[in-house]
Amino acid sequence: MADLFQELKFRDPGRARALSQAIHREVKAVGRVPIPLMHVCGSHEQAIARFGLRAVLPRELEVIMGPGCPVCITDTPEVDEAVALAADGKVVCTYGDMLRLPGASRSLADVQAEGGRVEVVYSVAQAVEIAARNPEAEVVFFASGFETTAVATAAVVLSGLPPNLSILSAHKYVPAAMEVVAELKETNIQGFIAAGHAATITGWGIFEPFVRKTGTPVVVAGFEPLDVLAAILKCVELVRAGKAEVANCYPRCVTREGNRPAQEKLWKVFRVADGVWRGIASVPRGNLELRDSFASHNARHRFRIDIARVGGQEKNLLAEKCLCGLIMSGLKTPRDCELFGKECRPESPVGACMVSSEGACKIWHLYGGLPDLREVGT
Amino acid sequence: MNDRVGLKHGAGGRAMRALIEEVFLALAQPVDGIGLSALDDGAALRVGDRFLVITTDSHVVHPIFFPGGDIGRLAVSGTVNDLAMMGATEPLGLTCAVVIEEGFPRPDLVRIRDSILDASREAGAPVVTGDTKVMGKGELDGIILNTAGVGFADRVVTDAGLRPGDRLILTGTVGDHGFAIMTRRHALELEGDLRSDVAPVNGLVRQALRAGGEEVVAMKDPTRGGLASTLHEMAQKAGVGIVLEDAAVPMTAEVRAAAEVLGIDPYHVANEGKAVIGVRPGAAERVLSALRAHPLGRRAAVVATAIAERPGSVILDTGLGRRLLAEIEGEPLPRIC
Numbered sequence: 001m002a003d004l005f006q007e008l009k010f011r012d013p014g015r016a017r018a019l020s021q022a023i024h025r026e027v028k029a030v031g032r033v034p035i036p037l038m039h040v041c042g043s044h045e046q047a048i049a050r051f052g053l054r055a056v057l058p059r060e061l062e063v064i065m066g067p068g069c070p071v072c073i074t075d076t077p078e079v080d081e082a083v084a085l086a087a088d089g090k091v092v093c094t095y096g097d098m099l100r101l102p103g104a105s106r107s108l109a110d111v112q113a114e115g116g117r118v119e120v121v122y123s124v125a126q127a128v129e130i131a132a133r134n135p136e137a138e139v140v141f142f143a144s145g146f147e148t149t150a151v152a153t154a155a156v157v158l159s160g161l162p163p164n165l166s167i168l169s170a171h172k173y174v175p176a177a178m179e180v181v182a183e184l185k186e187t188n189i190q191g192f193i194a195a196g197h198a199a200t201i202t203g204w205g206i207f208e209p210f211v212r213k214t215g216t217p218v219v220v221a222g223f224e225p226l227d228v229l230a231a232i233l234k235c236v237e238l239v240r241a242g243k244a245e246v247a248n249c250y251p252r253c254v255t256r257e258g259n260r261p262a263q264e265k266l267w268k269v270f271r272v273a274d275g276v277w278r279g280i281a282s283v284p285r286g287n288l289e290l291r292d293s294f295a296s297h298n299a300r301h302r303f304r305i306d307i308a309r310v311g312g313q314e315k316n317l318l319a320e321k322c323l324c325g326l327i328m329s330g331l332k333t334p335r336d337c338e339l340f341g342k343e344c345r346p347e348s349p350v351g352a353c354m355v356s357s358e359g360a361c362k363i364w365h366l367y368g369g370l371p372d373l374r375e376v377g378t
Numbered sequence: 379m380n381d382r383v384g385l386k387h388g389a390g391g392r393a394m395r396a397l398i399e400e401v402f403l404a405l406a407q408p409v410d411g412i413g414l415s416a417l418d419d420g421a422a423l424r425v426g427d428r429f430l431v432i433t434t435d436s437h438v439v440h441p442i443f444f445p446g447g448d449i450g451r452l453a454v455s456g457t458v459n460d461l462a463m464m465g466a467t468e469p470l471g472l473t474c475a476v477v478i479e480e481g482f483p484r485p486d487l488v489r490i491r492d493s494i495l496d497a498s499r500e501a502g503a504p505v506v507t508g509d510t511k512v513m514g515k516g517e518l519d520g521i522i523l524n525t526a527g528v529g530f531a532d533r534v535v536t537d538a539g540l541r542p543g544d545r546l547i548l549t550g551t552v553g554d555h556g557f558a559i560m561t562r563r564h565a566l567e568l569e570g571d572l573r574s575d576v577a578p579v580n581g582l583v584r585q586a587l588r589a590g591g592e593e594v595v596a597m598k599d600p601t602r603g604g605l606a607s608t609l610h611e612m613a614q615k616a617g618v619g620i621v622l623e624d625a626a627v628p629m630t631a632e633v634r635a636a637a638e639v640l641g642i643d644p645y646h647v648a649n650e651g652k653a654v655i656g657v658r659p660g661a662a663e664r665v666l667s668a669l670r671a672h673p674l675g676r677r678a679a680v681v682a683t684a685i686a687e688r689p690g691s692v693i694l695d696t697g698l699g700r701r702l703l704a705e706i707e708g709e710p711l712p713r714i715c
Contacts, residue, residue, distance in 0.1 A: 013625065013697035052699030225698045347386070368702025373693060 010224030011051075019229040020056040026236040033060035036188060037235050038330050040068035040177045041195035042358025043223050049367040051225040063232065064187075064330040067177045068195065070145045071097045071356035072328055073277040074170045079103035080307035082142040082168055085299065086116040087310060091134065092168075093119045093127035094142035095149075097356040100349065102319075104311040108142075124149075124156045131165035140299045144170045146177075147198045150288050151262045154269035157290075161297050168299040171288035173272050174198045175210055180283045180329075182214045187330050189216060191235040196222040196250035201266070203258025207246045215244045222250040269294060278352055279325025318343055324351035327360055334361045334369075341365060391603045391706040395611075412464075412534060419460040419598065422534040429534050431466035433457055434526035442486065442520055445558045446574030447650075450493030453523040455650055456601070458501040458578040463537070463597045463653065466529030467584040471506035472498060475524040480515045490521070501578035503527060535587075538615035539595035545662040546612075546620065546682040547655045549582060549675045550575065552605055553633040556647020561636065570632035577651035582674045586655050589668030596656030599649070603706055606645040608654050609682065609692045610705050619688035625697045628677040645694075646706040656684070 009015075027035060039045070045065045048054060054063065067073050080103045086092040092108060099109045099120060112118040117137075121127050124141055131139035139162075143153045150171040157167065178192050194207060199220045207218040217238035221231030231249040238247060248254055268291070275287030290298040299305070321339055326332040334340045334353070344350040346362055353359035386393040398417065406414040411429055412422040420433030437453040454472065461469050474494060478487070498505055540546075554575040561572055579599070587594055596616065600608040605627075613620045622645075629644060637644040651674065657665050662680055669675035694703040 011698065016698040049701065051696045052694065052701030055700040056698070225696075229698075366704060368694075368704040373700040373702070 010222075010226045012226065015226055016056070016229060019226065019233055023061065023229070023233050023236060024058050026233060026240055027058045027061050030236065030240045034062050035060060035190050035236065035239060036062040036064055036330075037191045037193060037232065038064045038066040038181060038187070038189045039193035039195075039221070040066040040174065040181075041193075041198075042069045042356070042363065043197070044068065044193060044195065044221065044228060045358075045360055045363045047223050047225055047228050049363050052367075052373065053225060053228060055373040057232070061232070061236065063193075064189070064333070065327075065360045066181045066330045067277060067280060067328040069328070069353065069356050069358035069360070070149075070170075070172045071095075071101060072324065072352040072359045073172060073177075073280065074098070074101060074144055074352070075276050075278045076102070076104050077276075077307055078170045079107065080310050081300070081305045082108055082140070083111050083310045084305050084307050085140050085168065085303065086111040086118050087114075088303075089117075089138075090303070091117040091119060091130065091137050091139045092142055093121045093130055093139060095122070095144060096120045097358070098142060098144055100355050101352055102349075102355075104307075106310060124153050128156060128162060128165060131162040135162070135164060137164060138303075139165045140168050141165065142168045142170065146172055146174045146195070147201050147266060150270060151201055151266050154265040157269045157294060157297065158265055166297045166299040166302050167290055167294075169270070169288060169290055171270065172275070172277070173286055173288055174202070175206060176272075176283050176286040178207075178210060178218070179214075180277070180280060180286065182210070182216060184329060184331070189330065190239045191217045191219065193228070193231050193235060194218050194220045196220055196227070196254055199250065199254045199258065201259045201262045203256050203263075204246050204248045204254055205256045206258070211244050211246055217244050217247070219247045220250050220254050222253065277328075279328055318350045322351035324353045324361070327353055334364045337361070341369060389602060389706060391607050394603075412536065416536065416538070418536055418538075419463040422464055422531060425530075429465075429531045430528060431461050431464045431531050431534070432526070432528050433460040433464070434524065435460060436522060436524040438519070438522050439559065440519075441559075441562055442490070444562050444574055445572060446554070447576035448490060448493050449521065449523055450490040451497045451576050452650060453525045454494055454497035454501060454503065455576050455578045457525040457527040458503050458580050459599045459650075459653070461527050461529045462580040462583040463535070463599050465531035465533055465535040465587065465597075467580040467587065469501065469503035469527050469529040469580065471528060472503050473507050473509075473524075473526045474505045475509040475511075477511045477513060477518060477522040479518050479520050480512060482521060487521075490523075497578060501580055503578070503580075533592070535594060535597045536615075537596055537598040537612050540612055540616035540618050540620075540656045540684045541595075542618055542684050542686040543659050544595060544618075544656050544684040545659055545680050546609070546684070547586075547657060547662065547666055547669065547678055548600075548605070548627060548681045549579065549653045549655065549669055550651070550677045551628045551630050551633065552600070552649060552652070553629060553637065553644035553647050555650040556604065557633050557636045557642075557644070560640070560642070560647070570635065572632050572636060575649055575651035577674060579651055579653055579674055582669060582672045583653055583655070585668040585672050585675070586665050590655075590657050590661045590665040593658040593661035594655060594665065595658060597653055599653050601648050601650060604644070604646045604648060605654070606643070606692065606703050607705050609703070610690075612654070612656065613684075613692055614690045616684070617689045618684040618686065619691050619693060620682050620684055621693045621695055622682040622703060623695050623697075626679055626681045628679050645703060
């Protein structure tokens with residue numbers, strides 16, 4: 001077996017250095033500081049943290065993670081719906097990251113420990129198998145993720161669901177994630193790095209209305225370290241030139257139109273709806289809801305879900321100190337949180353951002369926190 | 379203090395160190411030499427003008443037989459290597475205590491014995507006494523092996539001897555044992571040849587000590603908790619920072635691919651036939667050549683440097699940037715399980 005990973009051209013240190021130097025030059029040329037850029041994707045944060053990219057970026061350039069973790073922004077009442085269904089004897093299937101996401105008083109993991117049937121699946125297709133194997137049971141797929149996973153859900157819905165399987169959608173819509181942050185005056189984001197995998201489906205054209213509306217450039221980026229650095233460079237170039245446009249730095253996967261058949265499936269099954277995102281606010285067009293034509297497979301139509309029953313009474317003192325909402329809005333970083341790495345750790349998370357592998361806190365914790373290493377060991 | 383012991387307390391990282399410090403460190407008493415309070419790989423007690431090095435290690439592994447070795451080879455190598463890490467590369471003898479679960483297949487026991495014999499011959503470390511116990515079905519899981527070993531060292535090498543500027547040599551590829559066990563344990567069907575590196579490295583370390591003499595200043599074997607835990611411990615005990623160069627760390631293509639696919643950091647998984655050797659900068663080349671001349675050290679490389687800044691931290695230079703290398707919290711689990 002050839003040493004594929006050593007040879008990966010998207011991890012070439014020489015090219016990384018050249019990009020880093022170019023970013024330093026561009027930032028200087030912008031002339032005003034700081035320059036806050038935001039990405040809205042856990043996978044981008046993973047690449048940045050894992051490869052230590054912030055250490056080679058200029059101090060004046062802030063690369064902030066926004067609400068890019070679909071699990072983290074799944075709201076408490078949405079978790080409570082799933083918890084109520086599981087407590088009520090339904091088989092709830094969901095992705096692993098959702099298991100420990102806190103509801104008002106309990107997570108799905110808690111219900112599971114109490115004897116509820118909660119199944120971790122890696123794809124919606126597995127939920128179909130579980131439903132087919134258990135025809136006597138009501139099976140609910142608690143669906144989460146942005147367009148990338150929503151398409152998978154849609155495809156399975158369209159191929160015909162077993163009669164005993166329904167969908168509890170907590171799917172979220174990426175463009176809304178950027179809009180909600182762009183509206184916040186405090187953040188003053190100068191440019192956005194958009195998630196390449198979602199754009200593979202939606203196409204980069206989807207960001208054009210956003211750019212026209214906000215005057216903020218958007219750069220679509222892939223997930224290898226050089227992809228991320230190249231996108232940051234492009235974004236700073238656009239900031240310097242004062243150009244509000246969409247740039248595609250992931251052309252090996254993303255086109256302007258995107259994946260048309262996937263989009264057709266997505267919109268045949270889902271429609272955008274206003275939603276509330278955990279820790280952030282009500283987000284116009286933030287959620288993906290099942291269309292009425294699939295009402296019989298919509299868990300919210302099929303069952304009377306009483307979330308008051310599973311609601312929390314006691315106040316959680318730790319949770320009141322949790323900064324997840326501000327972190328997801330890009331107003332704070334995990335460094336600002338007094339719980340980070342102390343009371344709040346991956347094995348005992350307080351906030352959603354420490355639960356999901358896409359969450360900023362979990363990622364920072366995994367990759368050693370975030371001390372400033374720009375001048376150390378050079 | 380949590381009132382229950384969890385699995386993470388045995389994983390070789392922060393949690394285990396905390397448990398030992400909170401519970402067992404109270405056993406430490408002053409000795410002439412290096413005792414429990416140093417929390418090193420073993421103890422070194424002064425006898426005349428030399429040191430008697432003593433160490434003990436219990437072994438449980440699942441599966442008992444794995445690609446590249448088995449629990450017998452592991453038990454001998456673990457103890458021989460701990461002695462070697464303190465500078466005792468010619469073990470006088472080993473003890474071998476075995477606790478067996480009722481119903482354990484006798485042919486497997488014989489196979490394990492043969493493997494113990496092979497490894498002890500390889501290391502020049504005869505088993506000189508032992509103990510056998512059998513427990514009821516379900517009272518333990520298969521078999522537990524405990525080995526202890528003794529050997530003399532003229533000069534004791536601790537794991538705390540680094541100072542800024544020192545180089546750290548890794549004697550070969552990283553992650554082989556951990557990934558071999560993990561793919562077998564979780565029945566992950568990965569292509570390629572993932573084999574444990576389990577081996578006694580006392581012969582290899584002897585070469586390093588001969589070449590480097592007093593300029594070999596710190597040694598530790600990166601077993602549980604992996605290279606990350608080992609470097610953390612060496613950095614904390616010596617009060618230095620350590621910069622690990624990602625690109626310099628030898629790794630097989632199989633381990634690199636498995637790590638990428640499973641989402642597990644190869645620096646967090648166990649090695650059972652490797653040593654991290656800290657040397658003064660002037661001796662690095664000399665020690666490296668000596669290591670590379672030995673069959674177990676062909677892929678040895680200088681992988682890290684001690685620095686004065688950030689004492690106690692391990693910084694990973696990824697070639698693309700820099701970050702802190704975290705210690706593992708519990709047992710590393712593949713994300714697809």
